[in-house]
Amino acid sequence: MHLDHDTMPPHHHTPSAEALHPDGSRRALRIGLGGPVGSGKTATVAALCRALRDRLSIAVVTNDIYTREDAEFLLREAVLPPERITAVETGACPHTAIRDDISANLEAVEELEESLPPLDLILIESGGDNLTATFSKGLVDHQVFVIDVSSGDDIPRKGGPGITTADLLVVNKTDLAPYVGADLATMASDADRQRGKLPVVFTSLTSDDGIQPVADWVDGCLAAWRTEAAV
Numbered sequence: 001m002h003l004d005h006d007t008m009p010p011h012h013h014t015p016s017a018e019a020l021h022p023d024g025s026r027r028a029l030r031i032g033l034g035g036p037v038g039s040g041k042t043a044t045v046a047a048l049c050r051a052l053r054d055r056l057s058i059a060v061v062t063n064d065i066y067t068r069e070d071a072e073f074l075l076r077e078a079v080l081p082p083e084r085i086t087a088v089e090t091g092a093c094p095h096t097a098i099r100d101d102i103s104a105n106l107e108a109v110e111e112l113e114e115s116l117p118p119l120d121l122i123l124i125e126s127g128g129d130n131l132t133a134t135f136s137k138g139l140v141d142h143q144v145f146v147i148d149v150s151s152g153d154d155i156p157r158k159g160g161p162g163i164t165t166a167d168l169l170v171v172n173k174t175d176l177a178p179y180v181g182a183d184l185a186t187m188a189s190d191a192d193r194q195r196g197k198l199p200v201v202f203t204s205l206t207s208d209d210g211i212q213p214v215a216d217w218v219d220g221c222l223a224a225w226r227t228e229a230a231v
Helices: 041-052 069-076 094-100 103-115 161-165 174-180 184-195 212-230
Strands: 029-034 058-064 085-089 121-125 142-148 168-172 200-202
Touching: 029 041, 029 094, 029 212, 041 058, 041 069, 041 121, 041 142, 041 168, 041 212, 058 069, 058 094, 058 103, 069 085, 085 103, 094 103, 103 121, 142 161, 161 184, 168 184, 168 212, 184 200, 200 212
Parallel strands: 029 121, 029 142, 058 085, 058 121, 142 168, 168 200
Antiparallel strands: none
């Protein structure tokens, strides 16, 4: 299920992060995934890696406050070789490391690009945060915000920068809707009002093709990134 929007990345988005390496080559596209605790960010990252790894060179940076739990989950699931997954321990509210002081994440990204050239895509997962979590445009080129139906069907209506401004909003765990009394049509309508023309997709990662709408959006971002490089 997805809203009837164009799921290509918005044309007005212009990342402030330097797009080229010192040698003039195009760096990897960076996509950040944020959202509340338990919304399914890590599961979304894992599913994206499985869907894209056979045709793209991918790496992942995870963020946790005091642990490396998310990275360890991805390693256990073997979604990528171990050298392609690294973790940042933020030591503070997760949003600080993705929005305010991005130095630790930038260092992790640069180390991955140096050790694994050439990369097509780097996924940067925030630690669990609230509806205000946003990524610095100095860190990522596009932001995905993940919420889930079990937190209540009023979440899109509550808004917040993550919901209203992310390049893609993912409403996850739609398979739980009948059990938690969530009205998906209401969530879709509220998300539409909050986001205007920005895309929204509904996902259930329990189905084999549940990640496909997100993977298709990532493919669109990569196509635009490569087109810019060729100009």
